[in-house]
Amino acid sequence: MPAETWSQVRDVFERALEQDPADPERWLAAAACTEGVRAEVASLLRYHARAGRFLGEPVAARVPDLLDEQASLKPGQSIGSYVIVRELGSGGMGRVYLASDQRLKRLVAIKALLPRLTTHPSSRERFRREAQAAAALTHSGICTVYALEEVNDDLYIVTEYVEGRTLREDINSGTRPSPALLRETAQELASALAAAHSRGIIHRDLKPENVLRAVDGHIKILDFGVAHIEDDSGRGPRPRMTQPGLLLGTPAYMAPEQLNGEPADARADIFALGVLLNEYACGSHRFEAATPIAMMSRILGKDVPPVAGRLGHVAPDVADVIERCLQKNPGDRWPSAAAIVGSLQSHAAVATPPSRWWRMHQLAVLVLYVGASVVAWGVKEALETPASRWLFVGVGIGAALAGIVRGHLVFTQWMNPRRLVDERRRTAVVTLAGDLWIGVCLAVSGLLLVPVRPLYAVLTIALAIGVALARVLMEPATTVAALGRR
């Protein structure tokens, strides 16, 4: 439309609105203008009459909704053969929904990937490949990938639905795990990582948000293999500098080599596991800092933050696992997640509280000591010789000494079980010498008693043999049964 024609249209239209004639058609017919202008104005007036609230509400009022990258799916909406039940949450990759699979009649979790992650054909292709690889993972500690659905150009990852809490929620709740729970969690996480790594699948974005504790108490790692598809470089999540000083995304669980932009392998997951376990154990992040940049410099820095105190309450072997995960140089970390599992298992038997049998053995021996002292006193009363007096004193000293040491072991096992093995080793000489000393003293007392009270003499000698055998034969057996080692 030529410019003059449009300005005529505009003028006539404005005059029509201004004068607001009762009969617009007659008014327009009388207006001084060309037929073309008249027809155009008539058309526009008709649309004006029907436009209603069109553009009436500024879109501005919904800016927050609009700036949100992804429209949310409503309950009841279908994605292929899945029907949305409700939204579970949203993360860096998109919104997650609980949905029901109409074909297999089961609940699933559906992650709707952000459109910007899937617009590029190469990133779509990588999602497909990674989902394929992740779908091949079946491990009790890994949330199973069921399918990758493509509906209307949008990508959806369909996974097992796990009811539970994320470790992030646990950490934020302020309650710290018991040593046993921490060890179990470390072991389950490491074994899940080991299973994935053995298939060449690296998580690259392990963090408390990606770990669920299911209602059955076991852990599940989410987003295996796909969490890192963030950009086209194939290097996984990286701190993104949009402009100087503005950092998007958190580097909190990235290994130094990831932060340096070097390709990350399975050992980056091991670093992340260390940061995660440390945070789970202590409630605070190991490299905590005021800004992401400061945090990055602490992760990269040569100085390992002083933490001896922080992990003080954690079992030494678990603390060792964490420390070795956190080494800056990948070569200094655990060589594999499987190695972590192995290390934790070898210590697990030691650290688990010994069975009741070990404790019962200790109590039985304490009773034997009392019995031995009473018998030695009886012998002294019967003979009233200097020898029998000294033998009574000997049994008493031996029983007191060994009794105190055994009491100490029982107390250690009760208060500080992981010290038990060391304490047993340290005091083994005392209990052995004490028991043999008691046995010898009792045996001599028995021999002295033979001429006077043969029956009591035999019982005394039997008790002497019992005390000695209990230490030499039975204790090693009960200890191995309870503690897994001598």
Added chain:
Amino acid sequence: MSPPERHPPSLDEVAPRVYEELRRLAAAYIRHEHPGQTLQPTALVHEAYLRLVGAGTPWTDHRHFVGIAARSMRQILVERARARGAQKRWGGLDRVSLNETLQAAVEEDAMLPALDEALARLEEIDPEQVKIIELRYFVGLSVEEASDALGISPATLKRRWALARAWLFRELSGGELSGGN
């Protein structure tokens, strides 16, 4: 920070900076979303203005800035709508639902990319009409504020606003109403 210049900056020079600033503010708002707090684009534009003025940008007048900011706001919102894949789900104007008071917001958001294209066509005929839509619809300025920004009377602005809406409504309806000319 560049030293103040004597001549007013050209639109091409400053538009990218305004756009970036608005985007940054919007993104910051989204990240620190506070429940119950709604952010109006007018406030966003105002904050961007203060920031850029504070940064030593030689703005000759606020009107000039508001015009650029309104264009940026349109770009940002339309881009987002496109990124959300809104266009492919938009089925076109539904004449019945349009007149309903509570038109689904989703529907209108999905319309944005098409509206943007229609605005590009309107720009060729009458750029002022496009500015009016940007100020009123995309930034949410009142009739008085918008007329002030454009230097026309509120009454004129109202009539031209009506014309722009009628034109766009026809454009997005994809043709003439039945019983047309």
